[in-house]
Amino acid sequence: MSNIIFVFTNFNNSDFTEKALKSIQSSDACDEPVIVVDNGSKEIEVNKLKELEKQFSNLTVIYNRENLGYFAGLNAGIKEARELPSYTPKTVLVVGNNDLLFDKAFKQQIFADETLLERYPVISPNIRMLDGTQQNPHVIEKISKVREFIYDIYHTHYLFAGMIVKLAQLTHSFTDRKDEEQFDVEQEIYQGYGACYLLTAKYFELFDGLPTDTFLMYEEFFLAKQLRSKGFQFYYRPTIKIQHYCHASTGLIPGKLKWQYSKKAHKEYRKYVKVWSKEY
Structure with missing residues (x-):
C-alpha cells in the first residue's frame, strides 16, 4: 500500500508544529506517521512537544540536546521513519520545516501519478506563502552572473548585506527573479525551495x-x-499544494548570526559554483 511519512524539524517554535499536525489531521493523510526532530529547543518548547505527543497518536518526537542543523536534523528523522513498520518501498517521505499547512487532499495529490514517484528521487511541491507569494519553482535553470555577483557582495560584510536587503525591498517589483511566475508549469527544475521536499523510494536507492x-x-x-x-x-509538481508561514525558525535567529551562517554556506557553495569560468 502506498503511504507517506512526515518528517519535520522543530526549533523553539512548537506552536507551528501543532498547526502542522492539525493541518495533517484535517487532511486525507490524517493517519500517516509524523516524526518531529527537535533541534535543542528551550525547555518550554520541549514541554509543548511532550503535550503534543499525548494529543496526537501518530506523532513521534526525537529530542536532540543540541541543534544539528536543518538537513542533519531531518536525517535523524528520516532514519527513524525508515525503521517504522509502515515504511515500504512505495513510501514517500514528506520532509521539511514545521511551519507548513497541507491541502485537504494532500495524499491524493501525491499519488495522483505514481509513475513520477518511480522516476524521480525528489519531487518539489507547490509552496505558497500565506500572502499568496509563490516559492516554487525556486530555480528553473541557473542564477544569473549579475545576481551571483550581488551574492558575493552580500557576504563580504554584514553592513553590505543590510544595504542590499533594503535596496531589494525597494526594487523588488523589477529585480525579483521570475522563476516562481511559472508556478503552474509542471517541469524538471534545477532547485526546489527548501521548505519541503518529497523523497521517493528512488531517492533511497541512490x-x-x-x-x-x-x-x-x-x-x-x-x-x-x-x-x-x-x-x-528535481521535478516540480504544481498540483501538490502546501502553504508556508515562512521563516518560523530562521526568523528566531539574530540577524547577524543568520548572516554568518549564510556567509559560511556561501563559501562552501563557491567551491563548486565558479561564476566567471567558461563553463558557467
Missing part, C-alpha cells in the same frame, strides 16, 4: 540521506548537486 555540507542555508543547491551526481533533477 542516497542514504540529505547532504549536510552546511549547517543552514544553501540546502537547495547541495541537494541539487547530490541529485546531479546521479544524473537527476
Whole structure:
C-alpha cells in the first residue's frame, strides 16, 4: 500500500508544529506517521512537544540536546521513519520545516501519478506563502552572473548585506527573479525551495540521506548537486499544494548570526559554483 511519512524539524517554535499536525489531521493523510526532530529547543518548547505527543497518536518526537542543523536534523528523522513498520518501498517521505499547512487532499495529490514517484528521487511541491507569494519553482535553470555577483557582495560584510536587503525591498517589483511566475508549469527544475521536499523510494536507492555540507542555508543547491551526481533533477509538481508561514525558525535567529551562517554556506557553495569560468 502506498503511504507517506512526515518528517519535520522543530526549533523553539512548537506552536507551528501543532498547526502542522492539525493541518495533517484535517487532511486525507490524517493517519500517516509524523516524526518531529527537535533541534535543542528551550525547555518550554520541549514541554509543548511532550503535550503534543499525548494529543496526537501518530506523532513521534526525537529530542536532540543540541541543534544539528536543518538537513542533519531531518536525517535523524528520516532514519527513524525508515525503521517504522509502515515504511515500504512505495513510501514517500514528506520532509521539511514545521511551519507548513497541507491541502485537504494532500495524499491524493501525491499519488495522483505514481509513475513520477518511480522516476524521480525528489519531487518539489507547490509552496505558497500565506500572502499568496509563490516559492516554487525556486530555480528553473541557473542564477544569473549579475545576481551571483550581488551574492558575493552580500557576504563580504554584514553592513553590505543590510544595504542590499533594503535596496531589494525597494526594487523588488523589477529585480525579483521570475522563476516562481511559472508556478503552474509542471517541469524538471534545477532547485526546489527548501521548505519541503518529497523523497521517493528512488531517492533511497541512490542516497542514504540529505547532504549536510552546511549547517543552514544553501540546502537547495547541495541537494541539487547530490541529485546531479546521479544524473537527476528535481521535478516540480504544481498540483501538490502546501502553504508556508515562512521563516518560523530562521526568523528566531539574530540577524547577524543568520548572516554568518549564510556567509559560511556561501563559501562552501563557491567551491563548486565558479561564476566567471567558461563553463558557467
